Structures are given as C-alpha cells and as structure tokens.
Amino acid sequence: MRLKGKVAIVTGAAHGMGEAEARLFAAEGARVVVADVLADAAEAVAADIRAGGGDAISARIDVTSEAEWQALIERTLSAYGRLDILVNNAGISGSSVGDPDGLDGWQRVIAVNQTSVFLGTKLAAAQMARTGGGSIVNISSIMGFVGGAGGHPAYHASKGAVRIYSKAAAVRYGPQGVRVNTVHPGYLPPMLNATNAGERDDKIALTPLRRLGKPIEVAYGVLFLASDEASFVTGAELVIDGGFIAQ
Numbered sequence: 001m002r003l004k005g006k007v008a009i010v011t012g013a014a015h016g017m018g019e020a021e022a023r024l025f026a027a028e029g030a031r032v033v034v035a036d037v038l039a040d041a042a043e044a045v046a047a048d049i050r051a052g053g054g055d056a057i058s059a060r061i062d063v064t065s066e067a068e069w070q071a072l073i074e075r076t077l078s079a080y081g082r083l084d085i086l087v088n089n090a091g092i093s094g095s096s097v098g099d100p101d102g103l104d105g106w107q108r109v110i111a112v113n114q115t116s117v118f119l120g121t122k123l124a125a126a127q128m129a130r131t132g133g134g135s136i137v138n139i140s141s142i143m144g145f146v147g148g149a150g151g152h153p154a155y156h157a158s159k160g161a162v163r164i165y166s167k168a169a170a171v172r173y174g175p176q177g178v179r180v181n182t183v184h185p186g187y188l189p190p191m192l193n194a195t196n197a198g199e200r201d202d203k204i205a206l207t208p209l210r211r212l213g214k215p216i217e218v219a220y221g222v223l224f225l226a227s228d229e230a231s232f233v234t235g236a237e238l239v240i241d242g243g244f245i246a247q
C-alpha cells in the first residue's frame with residue numbers, strides 16, 4: 001500500500017506501460033484515473049481494476065489539448081477531490097508518423113510527446129500546490145539521451161525536451177512541494193513491436209541484459225518516484241533499460 005490515500009492520473013493508460021502503471025498504482029492503494037485517447041480501452045482497464053477490488057475511473061483525453069487537460073483535472077477533482085500524482089506517459093513512436101524529414105510528422109510527435117508534458121505538468125502542479133504538493137513523473141526514453149540509435153529525429157527531440165523540461169519544472173515547482181522526475185525506458189514492447197523482427201533482435205543484441213524490458217519493470221520505477229519514498233527526489237532521471245545507455 002505504498003500509495004494509500006493518493007489520487008493518481010496516468011495518461012496513455014489504456015495499453016502498454018501506462019496500463020501497467022495504472023494497475024500497479026491501484027494495487028498499491030491509489031485511486032487511479034485511467035486516461036487515454038482510446039476511451040473504450042481505457043474504460044476496460046479501469047473496469048478490470050474495479051473488478052479486482054481497486055478504485056479507478058477512466059477518462060478520455062487527447063493530451064495535445066489544453067482544454068482537455070483542464071477537463072481531465074476537473075473530472076479527477078470531482079471524482080476523488082484531490083490530485084497527488086500525475087504520470088505523463090502517453091506517447092507515440094517516430095515511425096508512426098512516417099517521413100523523418102516531414103514537417104507534419106515532426107509537429108505531431110512534438111505535440112503528443114512534448115507539448116502534452118508541458119500542459120499536464122503546469123496544470124497538475126498548480127492543482128497540487130493548493131494541497132501541499134505532489135509528484136509528477138514524465139516518461140522520456142533512452143532516446144532522450146542519444147540521437148544515434150536509428151530512431152526518428154522528432155522522437156529523440158521530443159524525449160530530450162521532456163528530460164530537460166522536467167528539470168526546469170522541478171526547479172520551478174519545488175518551492176510548492178511538487179516533485180518532477182523523469183523515467184527513461186529502454187527497449188520494450190509494445191511500442192517496439194511496431195518494428196520488424198530483425199530490428200527487434202538487433203535491439204536485444206544491443207542491450208547488455210540481452211532481452212527487452214517488461215512494462216512492469218518500468219512501472220516499479222515510476223511507483224518509487226510517485227511515492228513518498230522519493231520525497232527528497234526531484235529533477236532526477238531514472239534509466240530502466242537493461243544497461244543500454246551505460247555503453
């Protein structure tokens with residue numbers, strides 16, 4: 001019960017790592033808002049958490065919209081009365097937008113992966129400040145440290161921006177008791193499943209632990225940063241990548 005009494009929003013929680021985080025948070029006693037652009041899939045996760053004895057609601061949000069962020073926070077407050085934790089997890093891969101040199105694809109990746117984090121962080125921090133503080137965990141990537149792993153340039157740019165923006169936010173909101181940290185996953189399904197099998201094998205070969213990560217292995221790191229166990233941790237980076245970035 002490491003999050004007992006806390007209220008958490010997890011974005012992109014209909015699938016993948018966000019789903020693992022929402023389920024783990026609920027198992028640790030949090031009341032969870034399962035937020036995603038895919039409303040039905042988000043509700044399925046929330047309903048399953050409730051069926052297992054946890055406390056969760058779902059909410060549809062397109063994280064690129066400031067108005068929808070405001071509505072999400074209002075929905076959270078009307079359901080649960082407070083907000084203690086935000087995980088900015090929603091994201092898209094570079095390959096999902098195609099042409100690495102196209103302006104439309106660049107702007108889409110920056111909007112979903114980067115601008116969303118700015119919107120969610122500033123609005124959640126303002127709310128958390130009213131109740132004495134909270135914890136924001138922004139999901140970057142190992143691609144936020146390096147630019148040469150064959151990825152889409154906009155993806156690297158967006159994840160690098162999440163990394164340094166989060167430090168600026170940690171400094172800005174620290175005096176109000178709001179902590180802001182980043183988590184940097186390595187290669188994991190399901191996002192990696194979008195790529196071909198040969199590429200998947202190459203990523204495994206490049207990872208010192210010689211396997212892909214599991215969503216729950218990232219979720220445990222996010223749980224630590226979200227919890228009071230990390231009460232003096234802010235502006236920090238937690239890499240969960242099987243050793244990839246150590247090379």
Ligand SMILES: NC(=O)c1ccc[n+]([C@@H]2O[C@H](COP(=O)([O-])OP(=O)(O)OC[C@H]3O[C@@H](n4cnc5c(N)ncnc54)[C@H](O)[C@@H]3O)[C@@H](O)[C@H]2O)c1
Nearest residue numbers: 012014015016017037062063089090091141185187188191
């Ligand atoms: N899988 C990896 O290898 C990997 C590695 C490093 C970082 N990451 C990051 O981790 C996060 C989760 O990745 P995943 O692999 O679990 O991906 P995923 O595709 O399984 O889940 C992403 C979720 O975000 C949601 N989403 C997408 N656009 C949205 C929008 N505009 N508004 C609201 N929700 C939206 C999707 O519907 C989906 O449920 C992402 O930020 C990703 O960039 C993934």
